[in-house]
Amino acid sequence: MSTFCPELWPEEPTPHNLENCRECGLYEHGSRMVWGEGNPEAPIMVILDNPGAREDREGNSIVCGTRQSLQQAASSAGLKMEDLFVTFILKRRPVRAYEKNQVRQICMMHLEQQLQKKKPELIVCLGNVAVQSFFQNPEADVKTLRGSWHNVLGYQTAVAYHPLAVRRRPNLWSMFLDDWRFVAERYHYLK
Numbered sequence: 001m002s003t004f005c006p007e008l009w010p011e012e013p014t015p016h017n018l019e020n021c022r023e024c025g026l027y028e029h030g031s032r033m034v035w036g037e038g039n040p041e042a043p044i045m046v047i048l049d050n051p052g053a054r055e056d057r058e059g060n061s062i063v064c065g066t067r068q069s070l071q072q073a074a075s076s077a078g079l080k081m082e083d084l085f086v087t088f089i090l091k092r093r094p095v096r097a098y099e100k101n102q103v104r105q106i107c108m109m110h111l112e113q114q115l116q117k118k119k120p121e122l123i124v125c126l127g128n129v130a131v132q133s134f135f136q137n138p139e140a141d142v143k144t145l146r147g148s149w150h151n152v153l154g155y156q157t158a159v160a161y162h163p164l165a166v167r168r169r170p171n172l173w174s175m176f177l178d179d180w181r182f183v184a185e186r187y188h189y190l191k
């Protein structure tokens with residue numbers, strides 16, 4: 001029986017000067033900002049499209065399905081929580097229609113600042129939305145790019161399906177695991 005147990009990773013606070021960021025207009029959607037979570041000094045940065053809730057409606061902490069599947073696959077591949085920092089293309093979760101390209105372009109500036117500060121050894125980009133934004137290529141997709149290393153903004157980057165896609169289509173799970181093993185192998189080689 002698996003001993004894996006998902007946990008709510010510690011949240012990295014939003015920098016004080018950006019706590020009230022209104023640059024892209026998503027503040028009007030009412031979702032709160034999540035700057036990142038996991039180990040802020042981690043060698044591997046994981047990039048998702050936007051943050052799922054960390055609390056339910058009553059304010060109790062929850063570990064959403066995306067986080068559960070991500071943690072489970074990373075753990076199965078031999079990675080530890082302290083190896084990973086998770087952040088997002090958008091630091092707020094959109095809850096209705098928005099100007100996708102414009103908003104992503106604006107918030108990508110914050111991700112680029114995070115990269116300059118943290119300088120991760122490896123990046124794992126999850127899902128087509130995050131991949132297209134990070135690769136600055138609207139045609140980029142996980143299916144084509146997975147299983148190889150790509151130089152993006154000077155960082156070694158791997159891609160994998162979004163954990164929610166994997167939950168919806170269980171046949172993707174083995175590929176998702178393969179992608180995390182691919183990352184873990186490079187990480188352990190670099191250590």
Ligand code: SF4
Binds near residue numbers: 022027090092
């Ligand atoms: S999503 Fe990004 S740009 Fe938009 S308000 Fe939040 S931090 Fe600012």
